[in-house]
Amino acid sequence: MTIRDATTDDASACAAIYAPYVRDTVVSFEEHPPSADEMAARMAAAHQWLVGEDGGRIVGYAYAGPFNERHAYRYTCAVSVYLETGRRRTGTGRALYEDLFARLRARGHVRATAGITLPNEASVGLHTALGFAPVGTFPRVGWKFDAWHDVAWMQRDL
Secondary structure: OEEEEOOHHHHHHHHHHHHHHHHHOOOOOOOOOOOHHHHHHHHHHOOEEEEEEEOOEEEEEEEEEEOOOOHHHOOEEEEEEEEOOOOOOOOHHHHHHHHHHHHHHHOOOOEEEEEEEOOOHHHHHHHHHOOOEEEEEEEEEEEEOOEEEEEEEEEEEO
């Protein structure tokens, strides 16, 4: 797998990877998958956006954005990783995140945070394996698929 900076040409592939998370799971609290144009706008607004390519095909992406818009939070970012269906436990998520963290450190960021809808054993496991520690859980803060869902927050130093 090759990891590289994403370009707006990758927006359609990233939107396709993300769509099942929106449509079929509570991993994302979005209700409608974003279009390629919306994904391109998100990519442009991110601190960093990486894609993983395997055989010329994008199989996952990771990105970092602001944790909070207030200036005091400028060294902390929120991170996420998404993989195409069937790529779990292949090392793809870890590789994308590790590359992302190195690039964030080089840009002066010192802390990464991640919000995880519960239950999500795979995501909690990945983040824990990469050195994230739990910092709190917001109970029943997201409503999707006719149910309330908790969101755990984890963080790690970069």
